[in-house]
Amino acid sequence: MTKHIFVTGGVVSSLGKGLTSASIGMLLENRGLSVRMQKLDPYINVDPGTMSPYQHGEVYVLDDGSETDLDLGHYERFTHSPLSKDSNWTTGRIYSSVIGKERRGEYLGKTVQVVPHITNEIKSCIRRLASDDVDVVITEIGGTIGDIESLPFLEAIRQFQIDVGRENCCFIHLTLVPYLKAARELKTKPTQHSVGQLRQIGVQPDFIVCRTEQHISSEDVDKIALFCNVPRQHVVEELDADFSIYEVPLSLVEHNLDRMLVERLSLTKAKELDLTRWHEFLSALRNTQTDVTIAVVGKYAKHKDAYKSIYEALVHAGAANSANVRILRIPSENLEREETRVALENVQGILLPGGFGERGVEGKIEAVRIARERKIPFFGICLGMQCAVIEYARNVLGMKDANSTEFSKELEYPVVCLMDEQRSVTDKGGTMRLGTQPTALLAGSRAASAYGTLDVQERHRHRYEFNYEYRDRFIDGGLVISGSSPDGKLVEVVELDEHPWFVAVQYHPEFKSKPTQPHPLFKAFIAAAVRKRRGANDEGEK
Numbered sequence: 001m002t003k004h005i006f007v008t009g010g011v012v013s014s015l016g017k018g019l020t021s022a023s024i025g026m027l028l029e030n031r032g033l034s035v036r037m038q039k040l041d042p043y044i045n046v047d048p049g050t051m052s053p054y055q056h057g058e059v060y061v062l063d064d065g066s067e068t069d070l071d072l073g074h075y076e077r078f079t080h081s082p083l084s085k086d087s088n089w090t091t092g093r094i095y096s097s098v099i100g101k102e103r104r105g106e107y108l109g110k111t112v113q114v115v116p117h118i119t120n121e122i123k124s125c126i127r128r129l130a131s132d133d134v135d136v137v138i139t140e141i142g143g144t145i146g147d148i149e150s151l152p153f154l155e156a157i158r159q160f161q162i163d164v165g166r167e168n169c170c171f172i173h174l175t176l177v178p179y180l181k182a183a184r185e186l187k188t189k190p191t192q193h194s195v196g197q198l199r200q201i202g203v204q205p206d207f208i209v210c211r212t213e214q215h216i217s218s219e220d221v222d223k224i225a226l227f228c229n230v231p232r233q234h235v236v237e238e239l240d241a242d243f244s245i246y247e248v249p250l251s252l253v254e255h256n257l258d259r260m261l262v263e264r265l266s267l268t269k270a271k272e273l274d275l276t277r278w279h280e281f282l283s284a285l286r287n288t289q290t291d292v293t294i295a296v297v298g299k300y301a302k303h304k305d306a307y308k309s310i311y312e313a314l315v316h317a318g319a320a321n322s323a324n325v326r327i328l329r330i331p332s333e334n335l336e337r338e339e340t341r342v343a344l345e346n347v348q349g350i351l352l353p354g355g356f357g358e359r360g361v362e363g364k365i366e367a368v369r370i371a372r373e374r375k376i377p378f379f380g381i382c383l384g385m386q387c388a389v390i391e392y393a394r395n396v397l398g399m400k401d402a403n404s405t406e407f408s409k410e411l412e413y414p415v416v417c418l419m420d421e422q423r424s425v426t427d428k429g430g431t432m433r434l435g436t437q438p439t440a441l442l443a444g445s446r447a448a449s450a451y452g453t454l455d456v457q458e459r460h461r462h463r464y465e466f467n468y469e470y471r472d473r474f475i476d477g478g479l480v481i482s483g484s485s486p487d488g489k490l491v492e493v494v495e496l497d498e499h500p501w502f503v504a505v506q507y508h509p510e511f512k513s514k515p516t517q518p519h520p521l522f523k524a525f526i527a528a529a530v531r532k533r534r535g536a537n538d539e540g541e542k
């Protein structure tokens with residue numbers, strides 16, 4: 001029978017519930033258990049795809065094209081749990097499903113209510129991940145205890161424990177134990193109150209994981225245990241991971257959380273932990289030989305979560321190259337300023353992420369020009385690739401007003417244009433070209449050599465494309481089209497020969513990088529940055 005772990009959060013938001021859930025998943029998987037991960041989000045948007053990165057950080061895209069919460073990125077980086085549209089539910093999606101059933105008459109004349117209809121729908125989303133070959137489902141509940149929005153989710157998990165039996169499910173509550181500088185003390189009261197609220201709803205947490213910046217004293221552990229009604233060893237300290245988020249699982253192991261979960265849920269199949277590969281990755285991260293600075297030039301550069309997967313993929317690639325990657329976040333509109341342009345000329349790599357809308361695009365195009373002319377390793381992703389194409393058209397092929405029809409409709413050279421399949425689309429949510437699609441690479445290209453294969457599968461999220469009509473002009477003008485859809489119609493990868501490393505892709509490779517399996521393109525990009533750093537600014541290795 002599948003066991004269930006529910007992770008809730010209290011006191012404040014942004015506590016790192018996603019990371020803690022992912023770390024627990026990683027530890028149980030490492031013990032030989034088959035794990036599934038899921039996040040339930042209390043907001044009303046059907047998915048985060050329509051939300052601004054300022055509101056919500058990155059939109060994480062799955063193989064099946066679902067646009068999901070960025071915590072699912074942590075799940076994929078930490079575990080091998082297969083994720084799909086069943087892995088992220090929002091209030092909006094739950095309600096649309098219930099309202100759809102109501103319209104079809106499936107409730108047979110009943111008054112449709114939050115309890116039991118919405119809560120039943122939530123429970124069925126949780127149950128959907130359980131099956132004979134799944135040992136544990138970890139369900140993270142978004143939001144903070146006390147929010148009005150999350151009540152139906154908490155009521156659903158309260159009922160769930162009765163449905164499956166208390167012995168088959170376990171509640172982990174993540175809280176903050178703040179340090180008050182003036183009093184020089186850690187404070188446990190917010191944790192007590194948060195657990196008190198949870199208990200009022202009918203959920204008694206089994207484990208309290210305490211985020212803290214200082215070690216929690218034995219007396220404070222006793223206090224938390226007493227007031228929160230748990231054995232003292234079930235109070236687990238999660239000290240801030242100063243060096244890397246990949247240390248979080250180790251902090252949980254130190255407090256035996258994995259072992260206690262195995263016991264609590266009678267997971268008899270569980271083996272001993274073997275974290276050798278994880279430790280190897282962390283030690284590579286710690287023992288780097290060189291530093292490289294990579295500029296990430298984007299519209300949302302100031303928002304720390306907007307390019308989350310890109311930043312993580314750079315860390316993975318750094319470890320694989322024994323390089324400490326310093327990320328310089330440059331808001332693209334700042335490139336109008338001379339000093340920003342100068343700063344950009346002194347980095348070892350320039351990465352242009354994806355994006356939407358006109359603001360900051362001219363700055364991005366300027367960043368491509370600097371990378372191309374100054375022979376700085378360049379990696380363009382999605383809008384980053386489209387900007388690389390526009391820059392090449394304008395400054396090498398002489399098409400002065402080249403642009404994307406996303407930004408201007410009246411163009412002599414619309415080198416990037418709306419995909420045919422998008423022309424009749426009016427709804428904004430879930431309607432882009434989304435999810436995994438195959439790409440055929442050109443033999444002998446830089447991309448092919450990085451991947452070590454010619455057939456790759458990568459995730460997409462876009463409406464605009466390289467305009468096929470200009471294909472031959474670009475090729476004649478020296479741009480290498482090194483990846484296309486198998487029918488040859490969509491350009492997926494472009495690169496430059498006379499440059500140390502200049503590769504731009506229409507897809508999002510950042511979604512497929514893991515600490516122990518860095519993405520080949522990120523790895524090759526950082527390798528080129530390391531060569532630049534060492535002064536070997538030659539044509540690079542193919």
Ligand code: GLN
Nearest residue numbers: 354355382383462463464
């Ligand atoms: N705005 C561009 C498009 O829709 C790029 C999208 C992206 O970078 N994800 O095609």
